Amino acid sequence: MNRRGVERTSPLVLAGSAVALALVVLPLVGLLTRVRWSTLAEDLTSRAALDALRLSLMCSLLAAAISVVAGTPLAWLLARGRGRGRSLLRGLVLLPMVLPPVVGGVALLSAFSLRSPIGGWLHDTFGLQLTFSTAGAVLAEAFVALPFFVVTLEGALRSLDPGLEEDAASLGAGRAMAARRVVLPLVAPAAASGAVLAWARALGEFGATVTFAGNVEGRTRTLPLAVALLLESDRDAAVALSLVLVAVSLVVIVALRGRWAVRR
Amino acid sequence: MTDRRRAVTAGVVGALTVFIVGAAGCTDADPVERPTTGTAPTELTVSAAASLTESFEALAERFEADHPGTDVVLTFDSSTALADQILEGAPVDVFASADTANPTRLAEAGLTDGEAVAIARNRLAMVVPAGNPAGVDDLADLATLEGTVALCAEEVPCGKLAATVLDAAGVTVAADRVTRGQNARATLAAVADGDAVAGLVYVTDAAVADDLLDVVPIESVPDATTELQVVALRDAPAGALAAELVELIVGPVGQAELRRAGFLSPR
Numbered sequence: 001m002n003r004r005g006v007e008r009t010s011p012l013v014l015a016g017s018a019v020a021l022a023l024v025v026l027p028l029v030g031l032l033t034r035v036r037w038s039t040l041a042e043d044l045t046s047r048a049a050l051d052a053l054r055l056s057l058m059c060s061l062l063a064a065a066i067s068v069v070a071g072t073p074l075a076w077l078l079a080r081g082r083g084r085g086r087s088l089l090r091g092l093v094l095l096p097m098v099l100p101p102v103v104g105g106v107a108l109l110s111a112f113s114l115r116s117p118i119g120g121w122l123h124d125t126f127g128l129q130l131t132f133s134t135a136g137a138v139l140a141e142a143f144v145a146l147p148f149f150v151v152t153l154e155g156a157l158r159s160l161d162p163g164l165e166e167d168a169a170s171l172g173a174g175r176a177m178a179a180r181r182v183v184l185p186l187v188a189p190a191a192a193s194g195a196v197l198a199w200a201r202a203l204g205e206f207g208a209t210v211t212f213a214g215n216v217e218g219r220t221r222t223l224p225l226a227v228a229l230l231l232e233s234d235r236d237a238a239v240a241l242s243l244v245l246v247a248v249s250l251v252v253i254v255a256l257r258g259r260w261a262v263r264r
Numbered sequence: 265m266t267d268r269r270r271a272v273t274a275g276v277v278g279a280l281t282v283f284i285v286g287a288a289g290c291t292d293a294d295p296v297e298r299p300t301t302g303t304a305p306t307e308l309t310v311s312a313a314a315s316l317t318e319s320f321e322a323l324a325e326r327f328e329a330d331h332p333g334t335d336v337v338l339t340f341d342s343s344t345a346l347a348d349q350i351l352e353g354a355p356v357d358v359f360a361s362a363d364t365a366n367p368t369r370l371a372e373a374g375l376t377d378g379e380a381v382a383i384a385r386n387r388l389a390m391v392v393p394a395g396n397p398a399g400v401d402d403l404a405d406l407a408t409l410e411g412t413v414a415l416c417a418e419e420v421p422c423g424k425l426a427a428t429v430l431d432a433a434g435v436t437v438a439a440d441r442v443t444r445g446q447n448a449r450a451t452l453a454a455v456a457d458g459d460a461v462a463g464l465v466y467v468t469d470a471a472v473a474d475d476l477l478d479v480v481p482i483e484s485v486p487d488a489t490t491e492l493q494v495v496a497l498r499d500a501p502a503g504a505l506a507a508e509l510v511e512l513i514v515g516p517v518g519q520a521e522l523r524r525a526g527f528l529s530p531r
Contacts, residue, residue, distance in 0.1 A: 129459060132458070
């Protein structure tokens with residue numbers, strides 16, 4: 001915006017924006033003032049912190065990978081499929097985005113705890129227990145992260161000119177080839193953004209994880225769970241780990257800069 | 265560009281309108297809830313250990329009945345989390361802790377009004393999912409059985425007591441087999457609703473979920489108890505009412521309620 005544009009902005013807009021900005025910035029400034037810089041390195045390299053960092057990285061990457069692998073066909077179906085069931089399907093897929101995470105955790109528990117039919121069957125047949133396991137933490141994170149990938153990719157697929165696929169077909173490409181050689185390369189940037197968003201959401205997951213997978217050191221105690229636990233024992237360490245999550249979030253925003261802009 | 269900016273202005277005005285109307289709505293709602301006596305309700309804010317949930321809910325009702333126009337607002341969590349909140353400036357009138365360490369922290373910070381008073385003692389029970397699927401019959405089994413054991417977070421009173429009990433019994437549970445509940449009730453839920461094979465919770469908590477749990481008595485360390493204390497806070501927003509609630513809890517009515525919930529009498 002040029003200088004004149006700034007001058008002409010109404011005071012009401014400026015006041016409203018200031019309130020909104022303060023809402024976001026003040027807590028972050030507060031966090032920064034609570035950081036004990038002298039022990040920051042120690043706090044971040046303690047065994048508990050490193051365990052949580054390692055586990056968080058692993059679980060969130062796996063959850064993002066699941067979102068990409070399972071979410072790509074789903075996004076395709078939502079963007080290209082026909083029929084009335086589609087909006088219902090989209091609603092279902094979006095649900096975890098607006099559902100309180102703790103409710104997601106209760107739902108996961110109802111479906112996969114040892115006392116549930118599926119959870120009981122998994123345990124009796126394969127000896128697999130999802131509750132209190134890393135697999136359970138990944139599942140909880142994938143549950144909340146999946147919609148972020150699907151929505152982003154579906155939007156990109158919809159904005160493509162359907163004529164492109166027809167052109168490819170008229171040149172002799174089959175449907176699969178048209179998808180692979182023409183469509184996927186075009187939506188790759190959006191898919192990457194979606195994957196990063198899904199990963200970031202998975203990294204920050206707390207409610208569903210703690211409810212479904214518990215808080216087990218080295219197995220399900222990811223960064224957000226470690227922060228919550230450390231708040232009561234070692235606030236400096238909790239603040240230090242929070243700082244890591246803020247830094248990661250900032251990097252994600254910077255990395256995705258411009259990708260969210262509406263294409264005209 | 266002008267159109268776009270007009271749209272932005274409209275959006276901001278819209279958001280502000282919602283905000284202001286919403287805020288006004290809140291203020292408007294207040295008189296409706298006011299009792300017909302014409303006086304504004306006095307809020308009495310109580311932070312209490314999660315294990316006190318049912319007892320304090322009953323006592324709050326009793327207090328409200330005895331003091332018309334008083335609204336007792338209860339917050340339950342681990343005593344450690346609650347004490348942290350008070351140290352951070354939470355406007356609380358009365359603090360009821362599952363241990364003596366947390367009231368001491370507040371006293372050292374100069375936040376308490378007088379000495380904390382012992383109101384009860386509590387001890388731990390080992391709980392297992394109903395039917396005891398893992399076949400736990402002794403504390404020592406926790407070290408060897410397969411599956412996850414639910415304990416309270418190390419810094420909260422029930423976690424400290426669990427550490428004392430396990431130490432005394434010479435039992436070590438590997439850290440990667442322990443799920444930590446943020447407070448006594450979260451730990452209870454890990455066994456009652458979750459899939460932990462066993463957990464150490466207060467006997468009073470075990471009684472709350474007795475349809476979902478079986479209790480395995482801990483016989484090896486009978487003397488491990490924690491003392492619960494209550495204290496009014498110096499800057500209590502509700503003033504003298506705080507002391508009155510403490511009196512109710514310490515007095516015969518409060519004590520009867522706590523005994524009924526399974527708490528032991530204070531020493």
